[in-house]
Amino acid sequence: MCECCGTKKDIYLPQLATVNKVRMMNGTELYVHLSMDDGELGYKPGQFVEVSITGMGEAPISIxxxxxxxxxxxxxxxxxxxxxxxxxxxxxxxxxxIRGPFGNGCYPVEQAKGKDLVFICGGIGLVPQRSFINYVLDNREKTAGMAMSVSLPL
Ligand SMILES: Cc1cc2nc3c(=O)[nH]c(=O)nc-3n(C[C@H](O)[C@H](O)[C@H](O)COP(=O)(O)OP(=O)(O)OC[C@H]3O[C@@H](n4cnc5c(N)ncnc54)[C@H](O)[C@@H]3O)c2cc1C
Incomplete structure (x- = not known):
């Protein structure tokens, strides 16, 4: 609990998270499953976190x-x-x-309800899009149908 504003946590301060699982997806991309030590992160599809490594710094990474x-x-x-x-x-x-989550969660979750959806993405851009794709798959009763196109780098 943040003492100054009473909100659940201060998203601008790094909070500890534990690595549960890592797996190389290919030659350059690593899958990481994490959990916050103080409970659920709480986020919207399309948001990102700032990942900090002691002595190295931090980088924005999409959820x-x-x-x-x-x-x-x-x-x-x-x-x-x-x-x-x-x-x-x-x-x-x-x-x-982990700091965050940050960003507005750019996907039109409300407007997607009852619509046929087409997803188009490429390369590492699939990372945030996967959050929305899985959100839709977990709420199939709210969306009519779905098609997906993934463009790969040459
Ligand atoms: C909102 C957001 C979401 C993102 N989501 C993801 C994600 O989900 N997954 C993901 O993998 N990435 C993501 N990124 C990109 C990631 O944050 C960057 O690749 C980040 O810079 C990596 O940090 P780093 O310290 O490893 O690399 P850096 O040290 O920042 O280096 C990045 C690149 O710049 C080059 N470089 C560094 N310093 C110099 C210099 N002085 N001169 C010339 N070139 C230099 C490096 O060689 C390297 O190619 C996201 C970025 C943003 C803004």
Whole structure:
């Protein structure tokens, strides 16, 4: 509980999270399942977190899981620089810092109700889109139908 404003937590301060599972998806992308040490993160499809690694810094990473999934959340991280290389060295049971969630959650969750949906995305852009896709799959009674197109880099 934040003492100054009374809200549940201060999203601007890093909170501890535990790594539950890591798995390489391909040569450069790592799947990470995490849970906040103080309970559920609480987020909307399309939001991101700031991931901090002690001594390395922090990087914004989109949340890839749907908020309908409880007991933790998922990230997919492309190995590119200092922080993401450090994330790729994480093992089950390691602790990292998480700030957020941030962003407006850009997906039109309310407008999608009762509509046929088409998803188009490419490359690492699939990471935040997967959150909304899984949200829709978990709420199929609210959406009419769904088609998906994923464009891959050449
Ligand atoms: C809202 C948001 C969501 C994101 N979601 C994801 C996600 O889900 N998954 C994901 O993998 N990424 C995501 N990213 C991208 C990720 O945050 C960046 O790749 C981040 O910079 C990685 O941090 P780093 O410390 O590993 O790399 P950095 O050290 O920041 O390096 C990034 C790149 O810049 C180059 N570089 C660094 N310093 C210099 C320099 N001085 N001169 C020239 N080049 C330099 C590096 O070589 C590297 O190619 C997201 C970014 C944003 C803004």
């Amino acid at each position: 890839s899981s749907s908020p309908t999934q409880k007991g933790g959340f998922e990230l997919v991280v492309r190995k590119i620089g200092n922080v993401t290389n450090a994330i790729h060295k994480l093992k089950t049971g390691d602790k990292i810092g």
